[in-house]
Amino acid sequence: xxxxxxxxxxxxxxxxxxxxxxxxxxxxxxxxxxxxxxxxxxxxxxxxxxxxxxxxxxxxxxxxxxxxxxxxxxxxxxxxxxxxxxxxxxxxxxxxxxxxxxxxxxxxxxxxxxxxxxxxxxxxxxxxxxxxxxxxxxxxxxxxxxxxxxxxxxxxxxxxxxxxxxxxxxxxxxxxxx
Amino acid sequence: xxxxxxxxxxxxxxxxxxxxxxxxxxxxxxxxxxxxxxxxxxxxxxxxxxxxxxxxxxxxxxxxxxxxxxxxxxxxxxxxxxxxxxxxxxxxxxxxxxxxxxxxxxxxxxxxxxxxxxxxxxxxxxxxxxxxxxxxxxxxxxxxxxxxxxxxxxxxxxxxxxxxxxxxxxxxxxxxxxxxxxxxxxxxxxxxxxxxxxxxxxxxxxxxxxxxxxxxxxxxxxxxxxxxxxxxxxxxxxxxxxxxxxxxxxxxxxxxxxxxxxxxxxxxxxxxxxxxxxxxxxxxxxxxxxxxxxxxxxxxxxxxxxxxxxxxxxxxxxxxxxxxxxxxxxxxxxxxxxxxxxxxxxxxxxxxxxxxxxxxxxxxxxxxxxxxxxxxxxxxxxxxxxxxxxxxxxxxxxxxxxxxxxxxxxxxxxxxxxxxxxxxxxxxxxxxxxxxxxxxxxxxxxxxxxxxxxxxxxxxxxxxxxxxxxxxxxxxxxxxxxxxxxxxxxxxxxxxxxxxxxxxxxxxxxxxxxxxxxxxxxxxxxxxxxxxxxxxxxxxxxxxxxxxxxxxxxxxx
Numbered sequence: 001x002x003x004x005x006x007x008x009x010x011x012x013x014x015x016x017x018x019x020x021x022x023x024x025x026x027x028x029x030x031x032x033x034x035x036x037x038x039x040x041x042x043x044x045x046x047x048x049x050x051x052x053x054x055x056x057x058x059x060x061x062x063x064x065x066x067x068x069x070x071x072x073x074x075x076x077x078x079x080x081x082x083x084x085x086x087x088x089x090x091x092x093x094x095x096x097x098x099x100x101x102x103x104x105x106x107x108x109x110x111x112x113x114x115x116x117x118x119x120x121x122x123x124x125x126x127x128x129x130x131x132x133x134x135x136x137x138x139x140x141x142x143x144x145x146x147x148x149x150x151x152x153x154x155x156x157x158x159x160x161x162x163x164x165x166x167x168x169x170x171x172x173x174x175x176x177x178x
Numbered sequence: 179x180x181x182x183x184x185x186x187x188x189x190x191x192x193x194x195x196x197x198x199x200x201x202x203x204x205x206x207x208x209x210x211x212x213x214x215x216x217x218x219x220x221x222x223x224x225x226x227x228x229x230x231x232x233x234x235x236x237x238x239x240x241x242x243x244x245x246x247x248x249x250x251x252x253x254x255x256x257x258x259x260x261x262x263x264x265x266x267x268x269x270x271x272x273x274x275x276x277x278x279x280x281x282x283x284x285x286x287x288x289x290x291x292x293x294x295x296x297x298x299x300x301x302x303x304x305x306x307x308x309x310x311x312x313x314x315x316x317x318x319x320x321x322x323x324x325x326x327x328x329x330x331x332x333x334x335x336x337x338x339x340x341x342x343x344x345x346x347x348x349x350x351x352x353x354x355x356x357x358x359x360x361x362x363x364x365x366x367x368x369x370x371x372x373x374x375x376x377x378x379x380x381x382x383x384x385x386x387x388x389x390x391x392x393x394x395x396x397x398x399x400x401x402x403x404x405x406x407x408x409x410x411x412x413x414x415x416x417x418x419x420x421x422x423x424x425x426x427x428x429x430x431x432x433x434x435x436x437x438x439x440x441x442x443x444x445x446x447x448x449x450x451x452x453x454x455x456x457x458x459x460x461x462x463x464x465x466x467x468x469x470x471x472x473x474x475x476x477x478x479x480x481x482x483x484x485x486x487x488x489x490x491x492x493x494x495x496x497x498x499x500x501x502x503x504x505x506x507x508x509x510x511x512x513x514x515x516x517x518x519x520x521x522x523x524x525x526x527x528x529x530x531x532x533x534x535x536x537x538x539x540x541x542x543x544x545x546x547x548x549x550x551x552x553x554x555x556x557x558x559x560x561x562x563x564x565x566x567x568x569x570x571x572x573x574x575x576x577x578x579x580x581x582x583x584x585x586x587x588x589x590x591x592x593x594x595x596x597x598x599x600x601x602x603x604x605x606x607x608x609x610x611x612x613x614x615x616x617x618x619x620x621x622x623x624x625x626x627x628x629x630x631x632x633x634x635x636x637x638x639x640x641x642x643x644x645x646x647x648x649x650x651x652x653x654x655x656x657x658x659x660x661x662x663x664x665x666x667x668x669x670x671x672x673x674x675x676x677x678x679x680x681x682x683x684x685x686x687x688x689x690x691x692x693x694x695x696x697x698x699x700x701x702x703x704x705x706x707x708x709x710x711x712x713x714x715x716x717x718x719x720x721x722x723x724x725x726x727x728x729x730x731x732x733x734x735x
Contacts (some may be wrong), residue, residue: 001429001532002533004532005529005530005532005533005534006533008525009466009529009530009533012466012525012526013466013469013470015525017626030482030483031480031483031484033484033487033502034487035486035487035493053396054396054398055399056399056402058394068522077494080402080406080491081488082402082491082493083487084398084402096367096487133627134398134498134627134628135628135630135631136397136398136628136631136632136659137396137398138659140659142395154392157533175326176324176326176327176328177328178329178330178331
């Protein structure tokens with residue numbers, strides 16, 4: 001019994017042979033609908049902030065610098081590549097690319113920063129609200145947003161009109177510590 | 179069932195029963211006053227209720243009470259019974275049910291830590307979840323505690339391990355140990371080579387996912403976070419959460435989405451069972467099985483990459499359906515891969531089924547009887563290897579499991595070997611289910627959009643058969659587009675509680691495989707215990723001492 005099992009095991013190992021790939025010398029491309037690093041198309045982005053609202057890892061931040069200028073920042077170091085942002089985007093400005101070799105020395109290399117000139121829809125995120133018909137996916141932080149880009153922290157506080165006081169408050173945001 | 183239960187409870191407990199109602203077609207909610215909890219629990223277990231877990235929730239803002247729900251499953255009648263009670267914040271005392279149901283021990287200890295509930299007759303009221311130096315009086319699951327609170331640490335606090343039985347020595351295993359794949363700490367009491375007992379301290383890499391999801395994100399982000407509860411059965415948790423919310427909100431999802439969910443769960447079962455088979459082989463030093471099982475498994479991982487866009491954490495499931503459709507090309511791809519996997523797994527199965535070296539290491543190891551397995555509420559393959567015939571897929575059919583045919587293997591050898599056999603058989607069953615899913619899958623939509631908000635304060639429970647056992651998710655819907663309370667009970671939770679019993683009177687060398695046989699999945703850590711060999715006493719090192727010790731070596735060199 002013991003011997004026949006061992007013979008079977010030898011055959012089991014011999015048949016497939018070596019299966020490991022010679023990576024990275026021999027590149028292993030990702031399949032077609034792979035969810036790799038998200039890529040922003042700044043021509044299409046309307047700055048509604050929907051992606052930042054629905055990012056499970058909170059790595060897309062929205063900060064209004066003034067009435068007309070909104071900064072969207074994607075921090076790739078925290079991204080889980082779930083592709084939720086690409087799903088939610090009403091303008092299809094986000095696509096999940098095929099790139100997966102994302103290790104780098106500098107965090108900034110995998111950070112995307114968009115500076116958008118805003119027209120009317122910054123007031124309430126209405127463009128997004130109009131597009132999205134699923135009631136549990138509606139935007140929940142409407143109006144002006146003040147996430148802290150330095151600390152990479154999302155701040156759940158918004159205002160109807162641009163407020164310098166709130167901006168000043170959130171600029172000094174610090175992460176909780178002991 | 180509801181009427182009989184109500185009549186019985188009313189006759190026995192009179193005014194202590196507040197109400198007995200049906201919240202959906204398989205859940206019965208029983209509201210009782212806190213004095214009657216233990217009696218109600220006994221009555222529910224008398225009608226074949228199998229204890230699942232308890233859920234504590236903070237209701238202080240609404241009526242000044244802390245709620246506690248004990249949940250039971252009546253497997254032969256496809257019912258869940260939830261016994262709901264509450265205690266005022268000023269006197270949060272509820273009678274413990276642990277003396278009757280040992281598997282309730284952890285759930286109750288959890289809410290002592292997280293909500294400040296008190297169970298005066300609990301047999302082992304020790305800390306379970308929070309760190310040893312967590313300040314007293316801060317209960318993290320209460321609403322007034324922010325999710326990102328970081329209290330200052332303390333140096334001189336250590337968990338007191340159970341007293342070692344006389345004549346035994348303590349062998350500390352963990353927090354980091356070659357045979358453990360995640361950090362946790364066991365103090366194993368040995369007499370020579372024979373294990374005489376064991377104490378466990380874990381939960382220290384507790385990530386607070388439940389709190390995070392109750393305070394920060396909205397409904398449809400939770401499935402993605404739920405998926406990351408476990409690196410192996412991610413889809414299970416996402417599906418369980420979505421189903422619980424759908425059940426609470428009365429949402430009907432398209433039939434096609436249910437079939438795709440079933441398909442994903444079964445694909446996950448194949449990969450998980452192969453992974454476990456490899457790990458089990460590795461733990462008994464049989465690395466051929468490890469290499470070959472993982473080689474076969476790799477095809478499933480690549481399949482998932484093509485199917486969902488990622489090897490693991492598929493991100494397929496949302497409330498209301500699934501994110502990606504299964505096109506005819508993908509269906510062909512799946513068929514091809516599972517045919518290959520079936521063939522290759524059969525080769526592995528034939529090569530190891532009669533191997534005496536595996537038999538010697540696994541047969542008669544980790545035995546506990548069927549009665550003990552029922553008493554401790556074991557779930558999954560571990561329970562089925564001990565003759566307990568439970569499977570949530572058959573007993574509480576969800577998704578498309580009511581339409582597919584499959585066998586539930588049950589063995590009565592009560593040891594690690596039968597667990598192994600069951601998991602191999604289940605992999606073949608999973609392949610069968612996938613084929614049926616692909617054949618029977620109806621057309622149409624695979625996602626439904628919600629027109630209305632999900633109504634708040636509805637309770638729902640759902641059970642999903644993960645590869646390693648039954649996962650229970652309990653959701654209370656909230657007002658701010660996110661769950662008010664979300665409780666996850668992973669299958670390791672009840673199985674791990676019975677490990678000391680499985681280890682009893684076994685050889686110390688079998689510890690890794692017995693531990694591994696439940697396919698543990700935990701996040702935990704402890705301090706380093708220093709054992710004084712003469713007295714058998716254990717003490718703990720402080721962080722400063724450890725740092726000093728670790729710095730000494732380089733200085734000497």
